Amino acid sequence: xxxxxxxxxxxxxxxxxxxxxxxxxxxxxxxxxxxxxxxxxxxxxxxxxxxxxxxxxxxxxxxxxxxxxxxxxxxxxxxxxxxxxxxxxxxxxxxxxxxxxxxxxxxxxxxxxxxxxxxxxxxxxxxxxxxxxxxxxxxxxxxxxxxxxxxxxxxxxxxxxxxxxxxxxxxxxxxxxxxxxxxxxxxxxxxxxxxxxxxxxxxxxxxxxxxxxxxxxxxxxxxxxxxxxxxxxxxxxxxxxxxxxxxxxxxxxxxxxxxxxxxxxxxxxxxxxxxxxxxxxxxxxxxxxxxxxxxxxxxxxxxxxxxxxxxxxxxxxxxxxxxxxxxxxxxxxxxxxxxxxxxxxxxxxxxxxxxxxxxxxxxxxxxxxxxxxxxxxxxxxxxxxxxxxxxxxxxxxxxxxxxxxxxxxxxxxxxxxxxxxxxxxxxxxxxxxxxxxxxxxxxxxxxxxxxxxxxxxxxxxxxxxxxxxxxxxxxxxxxxxxxxxxxxxxxxxxxxxxxxxxxxxxxxxxxxxxxxxxxxxxxxxxxxxxxxxx
Amino acid sequence: xxxxxxxxxxxxxxxxxxxxxxxxxxxxxxxxxxxxxxxxxxxxxxxxxxxxxxxxxxxxxxxxxxxxxxxxxxxxxxxxxxxxxxxxxxxxxxxxxxxxxxxxxxxxxxxxxxxxxxxxxxxxxxxxxxxxxxxxxxxxxxxxxxxxxxxxxxxxxxxxxxxxxxxxxxxxxxxxxxxxxxxxxxxxxxxxxxxxxxxxxxxxxxxxxxxxxxxxxxxxxxxxxxxxxxxxxxxxxxxxxxxxxxxxxxxxxxxxxxxxxxxxxxxxxxxxxxxxxxxxxxxxxxxxxxxxxxxxxxxxx
Numbered sequence: 001x002x003x004x005x006x007x008x009x010x011x012x013x014x015x016x017x018x019x020x021x022x023x024x025x026x027x028x029x030x031x032x033x034x035x036x037x038x039x040x041x042x043x044x045x046x047x048x049x050x051x052x053x054x055x056x057x058x059x060x061x062x063x064x065x066x067x068x069x070x071x072x073x074x075x076x077x078x079x080x081x082x083x084x085x086x087x088x089x090x091x092x093x094x095x096x097x098x099x100x101x102x103x104x105x106x107x108x109x110x111x112x113x114x115x116x117x118x119x120x121x122x123x124x125x126x127x128x129x130x131x132x133x134x135x136x137x138x139x140x141x142x143x144x145x146x147x148x149x150x151x152x153x154x155x156x157x158x159x160x161x162x163x164x165x166x167x168x169x170x171x172x173x174x175x176x177x178x179x180x181x182x183x184x185x186x187x188x189x190x191x192x193x194x195x196x197x198x199x200x201x202x203x204x205x206x207x208x209x210x211x212x213x214x215x216x217x218x219x220x221x222x223x224x225x226x227x228x229x230x231x232x233x234x235x236x237x238x239x240x241x242x243x244x245x246x247x248x249x250x251x252x253x254x255x256x257x258x259x260x261x262x263x264x265x266x267x268x269x270x271x272x273x274x275x276x277x278x279x280x281x282x283x284x285x286x287x288x289x290x291x292x293x294x295x296x297x298x299x300x301x302x303x304x305x306x307x308x309x310x311x312x313x314x315x316x317x318x319x320x321x322x323x324x325x326x327x328x329x330x331x332x333x334x335x336x337x338x339x340x341x342x343x344x345x346x347x348x349x350x351x352x353x354x355x356x357x358x359x360x361x362x363x364x365x366x367x368x369x370x371x372x373x374x375x376x377x378x379x380x381x382x383x384x385x386x387x388x389x390x391x392x393x394x395x396x397x398x399x400x401x402x403x404x405x406x407x408x409x410x411x412x413x414x415x416x417x418x419x420x421x422x423x424x425x426x427x428x429x430x431x432x433x434x435x436x437x438x439x440x441x442x443x444x445x446x447x448x449x450x451x452x453x454x455x456x457x458x459x460x461x462x463x464x465x466x467x468x469x470x471x472x473x474x475x476x477x478x479x480x481x482x483x484x485x486x487x488x489x490x491x492x493x494x495x496x497x498x499x500x501x502x503x504x505x506x507x508x509x510x511x512x513x514x515x516x517x518x519x520x521x522x523x524x525x526x527x528x529x530x531x532x533x534x
Numbered sequence: 535x536x537x538x539x540x541x542x543x544x545x546x547x548x549x550x551x552x553x554x555x556x557x558x559x560x561x562x563x564x565x566x567x568x569x570x571x572x573x574x575x576x577x578x579x580x581x582x583x584x585x586x587x588x589x590x591x592x593x594x595x596x597x598x599x600x601x602x603x604x605x606x607x608x609x610x611x612x613x614x615x616x617x618x619x620x621x622x623x624x625x626x627x628x629x630x631x632x633x634x635x636x637x638x639x640x641x642x643x644x645x646x647x648x649x650x651x652x653x654x655x656x657x658x659x660x661x662x663x664x665x666x667x668x669x670x671x672x673x674x675x676x677x678x679x680x681x682x683x684x685x686x687x688x689x690x691x692x693x694x695x696x697x698x699x700x701x702x703x704x705x706x707x708x709x710x711x712x713x714x715x716x717x718x719x720x721x722x723x724x725x726x727x728x729x730x731x732x733x734x735x736x737x738x739x740x741x742x743x744x745x746x747x748x749x750x751x752x753x754x755x756x757x758x759x760x761x762x763x764x765x766x767x768x769x770x771x772x773x774x775x776x777x778x779x780x781x782x783x784x785x786x787x788x789x790x791x792x793x794x795x796x797x798x799x800x801x802x803x804x805x806x807x808x809x810x811x812x813x814x815x816x817x818x819x820x821x822x823x824x825x826x827x828x829x830x831x832x833x834x835x
Contacts (some may be wrong), residue, residue: 112662192623192662277625278656281632285625291633295622377620381673384584384614384686385637387605531587 005263005402007125012132016106022142027098030453032147035091036155042083043157059085062320062328063347066212066313070222073237078159080236084168092175092230093208095144099137099176100200103183106133108193109269120267130184130262134255137180145173164236167244171230176248178226180206181254183244188261198302204451206308209313216317226250288387289395295298296366299402303362307407310358311414314351318344318415319422342421348415348435349498355411356439357472357493360446363404364464367450371461376532389528397451397520404443412436435499441512448519453527458516535562537684537715538583544593545578545739552578552740555592558686560717565710567730568719569820576719577617577737580688583717584614596684610639613682617689617719619669627655627672628790635677642679652701666693678705682716685716691725699784705728723816733816735823742823751813755788761808771774772797784808 017024033533046052058064059071059082069089073081105224107130110116116129150168153162179200186199207225214222216233222228229243265271284290293300322344370393373379383393417433446468453461471491474483490493538560538590546551553575560566570576581587583594585605594601595607597632621630631646634746650657653671661669670693678687691699699722706716706729720726726733727747734744743750761784762768769785774793779786789797801809 194623276656276658277629277660279626279628281625281629281636285629286633288637291622295624298624377616377618378622380581380584380586380614381621381634382637383586383605384609384612384616385634386606386609386639387637434809461656529588534586 005125005127007123007128009125009131010133012124012128013135014117016132016136018357020102020105020273022137024102027102028144028147031091031094031098031144032151033146035087036089036151038477038481039079039083039152039157039179040064041477042079042086043155045481046079046082049132052082055082057354062216062317063314063351064106065215066317069164069211070163070215070219072234078236079157080159080161080164081234082159083236083356087167088168088171088235089227089231091148091172091465092227093204095141095172096179096204097201099141099179100183100197100204101193102137102140103133103180104187104193104200106136107184107187108196109189110274112193117267118461122258123333125189127262127324130187130258134180134184134258138177141173141176141180144176145169148172159236161236163239167233167239167241168235170244171233171235174251175227175230176253178247178254181251181258183306184258185254185261188258188265189271195270195272198298202302209309212313213316213367216320216509287383287395288392289398292366292369292395292399296369300362300366300399300406302446303365303403304406304410307355307359307362308410308414311355311411312418313414314355315415315418316422318347318427319424320418321347322423344419344427345431345500348419351415351503352412352435352439353475353493353496353498354472355415356408356436356443357468357475359411359439360404360443360468362407363400363443363447364450364468366403367396367400367447368456368461368464371454371458374458374533380534383532389532390524393451393454393524393527397447400447400450401444404447405440408436408440408443409433431500438499438509439493439496441509442496444516445492445512445519448516448523451523452519452526453523455523455528455530458530536547536560537562537716538594538596539692540579541592541803542581542592543579543582543589543594545575545582545587546590553582553589553633553819556736556739556741558734558741561732562715563710563713564728565644565716565718566705567733568736569721569724569726569733569816570718570722570736574736576736578739579736580614580686580717580719583686583690584609584612599782611683613638613677613680615670615677615685615687617692619666619673621664621672623670626658626660627664627668628657630659630661630672631676631679634673635680638680638682642681646675646679647790649679649705652705667695667698670694671698674702674705678709683714685714685718687716688719689721690718691720691722699725723820727816735820736778737823742755743819747816750819751791755790755814755818756794757769757786757788757814757818758797758808758810759786759808760784760805760806762801762804764804766804769797769800772800788814 002085002444046055056071057079059068059077060074065071067084071085089491110119110129119129120126139321146169149166150163152160152168153165182203183196183200186196186203190196190199207227209226211222211231212224214220214225214228222231226247229246231243233240261271366486370379379392383389412433412435415436416427416429420427420429446464449467450461450464453464471493474488474491475493477483491510495512497505497508536559538558540556540558542558543553543556543558544551556575556579558566558568558579568576568579576588580588581603583596585601585608586633588602597611599608601608621627625633628650635642635646653675655668655671655675659668661672670690673691677687687706689707691702703725706718709716718726718730730747732744732746732748734741737743747834761782766785769787770778772793774790775797776788776790777786
């Protein structure tokens with residue numbers, strides 16, 4: 001009986017690999033290549049002692065610690081520890097996202113689409129689907145760990161020895177396995193793939209935030225978060241292995257729990273009860289705009305809370321950062337002499353430039369919901385009724401633009417609210433808010449680009465994401481990796497003045513708004529003229 | 535008076551010709567059955583009629599308006615039920631019905647409740663938990679609760695149980711009695727036969743036959759079963775006799791309509807004990823066209 005539960009697992013493993021061979025390859029390659037490219041770039045930069053000292057100072061900055069994890073090995077900074085500090089946490093988050101998406105795809109989503117049912121009708125065991133998914137995911141994460149580990153060692157960079165490189169890879173792999181296990185549990189508890197997805201991502205965000213707060217205030221707090229553990233490996237400096245063992249041990253426990261939960265529930269339902277709803281629609285739902293808002297309500301609210309918290313978490317460390325900067329006389333002089341504005345202002349400007357791009361993710365997601373609706377044959381319900389194409393697309397654009405505005409505002413307000421309490425003398429609300437909202441034209445341009453693709457080249461909507469990722473790298477790593485100007489100029493976010501350091505440039509802003517508007521119009525015309533799939 | 539008229543509609547997806555010169559006409563107050571094998575182009579035709587796909591060439595009008603340019607205007611008087619009903623998993627059936635009815639503009643509360651009861655639908659359940667049949671009910675209730683002049687139904691009963699299919703047929707008949715027109719695409723030939731005034735058969739993107747069932751029957755064969763005292767001879771030599779089979783002390787065969795008279799005269803020589811005749815079923819019609827399409831595949835592709 002017990003053995004029967006795992007019947008055909010091996011065959012299902014091969015089946016998953018066959019279905020996802022490209023998907024898995026793309027994930028592994030892109031994560032590994034970004035890691036290698038960064039290591040390679042670091043190898044050439046920061047050759048002199050002076051340069052490294054300056055970087056060590058910024059690494060010790062609380063804001064950076066909140067974002068990237070605690071700095072270590074500062075006294076004798078090497079390429080290895082710099083690289084690990086800059087990349088380890090972000091790579092772990094990326095691998096976490098990969099694991100969440102893959103697990104849900106092969107558990108809850110397959111179940112929802114009725115594919116699991118067909119498999120279960122064959123001589124396959126009750127737990128085989130979950131088992132094969134977990135085996136594949138462990139394999140993928142281990143492979144990724146080894147590729148990164150051996151790959152980094154292969155660069156033969158002085159400070160990046162074999163043990164350290166292997167540990168770097170395995171740390172990332174452990175993060176992936178941890179989120180595989182967590183997602184496997186949520187896939188049993190919730191009623192739908194959407195539910196499992198939101199629980200898993202919420203956990204990812206919470207573990208990141210708990211770690212961020214812990215890293216700058218109380219280390220015990222960081223140790224409550226799996227993402228906090230993995231940073232305690234101190235790769236390339238101390239090379240502690242206990243976080244790896246701890247992660248694996250906890251993951252195994254979680255996986256057993258997932259198996260248990262899987263074995264006590266029926267196919268197609270979750271352990272949380274499904275509630276019955278209203279038999280009549282509220283007046284607010286009864287329009288294309290109302291529907292667009294309603295089906296994305298949870299996502300909009302979650303993003304809004306997330307952005308506010310992210311803003312607030314940076315705001316809360318403004319005070320400590322100022323104190324820290326006071327102590328480091330050189331940096332203070334360097335920065336102040338350069339621009340003649342306070343360090344807090346510069347920090348706000350820097351944070352906003354990164355947060356604005358993050359805040360652009362939700363409006364694009366909300367806009368592209370329309371494409372998902374088309375793929376699922378749900379736009380035909382509207383288009384076969386008294387709803388014009390303009391009205392349909394317009395509803396999603398309105399949701400996207402308003403959500404974008406809301407996200408930027410909440411980030412800035414969060415930063416201000418927490419910062420005002422943390423900084424001596426407080427913060428000016430208007431200056432802080434302006435520093436965020438000034439990015440709206442760049443965001444509008446990205447939304448315009450999204451509308452253009454939706455209307456004219458619906459198959460290429462993914463390009464918007466590639467472009468947004470590129471703009472992120474330009475700002476995030478551009479200074480560090482010293483990109484040439486023309487590369488930076490390709491990002492709309494690069495043309496936004498960094499307030500409060502710089503003055504508003506109305507010409508740039510107006511041009512961007514005009515471009516955004518034109519992109520939208522072309523997209524609308526295209527959408528009116530093209531075939532809709534369903 | 536024609537409510538819907540498509541003339542020479544062609545649709546290409548790249549090199550693939552999905553529809554090749556489709557003609558279709560639905561008159562006021564009639565139920566038009568639209569049948570054809572999977573992938574023949576039924577849904578593509580319907581999506582063009584709804585202005586969701588744009589015809590590559592040809593002309594299609596509903597209520598005298600262009601289906602592409604005036605889609606929104608047309609939809610004020612049209613109700614559509616898709617074959618594959620996908621709904622929003624986090625909305626309840628009741629909410630979706632209200633939304634759909636509202637988006638058409640009508641609002642008939644009594645009709646809604648009556649239909650929900652007739653179709654035995656629980657409107658408080660989330661669409662994500664509905665079976666295929668229940669999702670179809672949501673679409674059907676929304677369609678029949680709104681006051682439309684033309685109903686376009688694309689395989690609307692594929693997930694319904696026989697009881698619900700009966701309810702559906704009542705709804706369609708009622709709509710017809712109110713003078714409304716219906717375009718019914720279906721796989722269930724008995725349903726089409728029962729409901730439809732006229733039928734069009736589509737195959738590989740072309741309408742190969744259309745007309746009233748009676749007209750179509752004339753184009754085809756009568757089923758005969760004859761029992762005689764003396765053994766019948768030389769039937770096979772007659773023109774227009776097909777599929778001869780011996781069974782139950784008699785002969786069963788099919789006769790081309792125009793040869794019927796001669797065949798009956800011939801058979802009567804052998805002292806007829808029993809004569810049964812049945813008009814061809816729609817299934818016979820359909821199968822005949824379908825089989826010839828399969829044998830003709832080599833030539834077409």
